[in-house]
Amino acid sequence: MIITVDNLIKTYAGRVPTPALRGVSFDVAAGEFVAVMGRSGSGKSTLLHQLGLLDQPTSGKIYIDGADVLALAETDKAGFRLRSLGYVFQEYALITELTALENVWLPARALGAGRAGRDRAAELLDLVGLKGRHGHYPRELSGGEQQRVAVARALINRPKIVFADEPTANLDSASARVVLDLFRGLNRDLGQTIVMVTHEPDDRQYVSRVVWLRDGLIDRIESV
């Protein structure tokens, strides 16, 4: 198992504490493409943020590739995120002042990869279908192209897992299909493990399992 989640609880603090995850347990095998689905407010994004080590759950355990990742100190967690996890967000989250190539290269540079990182960034941009767009700035790219840059960036450090939070929510249906086909190809051809939050029922056709959430609990796990 590449991910094991054990009795994960997340309650947002505040004047009225909000229970967002109320005891979630499941596993993801290496090489799976899993969707997290459920109604708005069911806890999908919260779950992805905990799994991606972008937030600290109230209690419970998360093991990634056998490591008790919640026990890591903050600096080690940051290193683990950079080395082992990739992220694709709904809003692309590209740096506007950097070209497509520089955006993809950036996480590799953070690990000290110079020329080799740049070459890999170029290869990845070609892989996601952006040959000839390497020097474009985000504003010079369509939404679908920007999201493909974000996918390439997520892959640059060869992550164990790619986390995607509603990656097609801002895209037209044709661009959404391109991005989902890309994920499916990465999963099938390269064995990339992907965990994706989506509210699009049609996206089920791209994945092998769906974790359905309801009110902060797993409603059911569906094999597709």
Ligand code: ADP
């Ligand atoms: P989903 O992604 O399925 O729409 P979320 O994980 O965003 O659901 O939210 C789950 C619950 O937690 C909701 O009731 C939401 O209002 C609440 N919630 C989400 N983020 C926060 C936050 N930062 N502070 C307080 N409550 C939050």
